[in-house]
Amino acid sequence: MFHKEGYKIIFITFVIVVGAALIADSFIGINWLRTIVLLALIVFLVLILQFFRNPKRNTVLNDNQVLSPVDGKVVVIEEVYEKEYFKEKRLQVSVFMSPINVHVTRYPIGGHVIFSKYHPGKYLVAWHPKASEENERTTVVVENQTYGKVLYRQIAGALAKRIVNYAQLNDKAVQGTDSGFIKFGSRVDLFLPLDTKINVEINQKVRGGETVIAELKK
Structure with a gap:
């Protein structure tokens, strides 16, 4: 498919x-x-x-969990200041996609899209420290009553020349379903609440719509 x-x-x-x-x-x-x-x-x-393959994924819907939005490798887990939407400290988890990974972007949580914005920009390599602020990118925030707000950012890489974002303001987001696509090499950043329990490690390979990136602490 x-x-x-x-x-x-x-x-x-x-x-x-x-x-x-x-x-x-x-x-x-x-x-x-x-x-x-x-x-x-x-x-x-x-x-x-x-x-361009789009394999079906066995997504287990759970409002307490954040699923990986894409396939790839975890390259960043750190506390940062998110200055576009939250304007406060958040936990950032970044997943890098190589050209051979599936490039479908999926909703990490279910809920409603409360923010969606496209930013034109450069095409630095996706792992460059300034890529999340200077490269072409889209920022989407999804909110549900259980988990709260999760921001994910599609970032174009040196080979990616087009980001496709389907998430529009007030859309209903279904966890694990398609929310966009990035063509040829890229990265997706997740910004999560500080009290989130992170379930992945640096260099861990993840699958979009299946791997649990984070969950609410019990």
């Missing part, structure tokens, strides 16, 4: 690969060279298909 954001790119890539394969088969007389070119075209197509 592929994400709708990839339909056009997949179609164009398929046409290019087929066309290039036909040209290679017709004009490259050296067998080994023709084989290498055809294999390279197949690998390229497979990479594009893999990037």
Whole structure:
């Protein structure tokens, strides 16, 4: 199953690969060279298909928990001052996505979208310390009565040239469902209450819509 954001790119890539394969088969007389070119075209197509895949996830709805919004690796867990919306200290958990990860962004909690804003910006590498403030990004805040407010921020990376955000003000957010997409390498930051219990560690691999990032302390 592929994400709708990839339909056009997949179609164009398929046409290019087929066309290039036909040209290679017709004009490259050296067998080994023709084989290498055809294999390279197949690998390229497979990479594009893999990037835009949208696998189903077994999301267990729980208003006490924050799920990972994306697939990737946890690269930041620290207390920071969030100055765009909360304007106070929060726990930041950041997940980095490589080009081979699923790039669907999912709602980390259920509730209602109470803030959604797009920021144009630079395309620094996603792990750069200033990426969350200077890169192209979107900021979304979802609130429910149990957990409170959770902010997540899609951040474009050096390869990402387009962020897609479906979350609009007053939308109903269903935990684990699609809220956006980032094309080609990026990062998502979560900003959580200070009394949150963090359930992940640095360098841990997480799955969007399934891995529990944090939960309310009992």
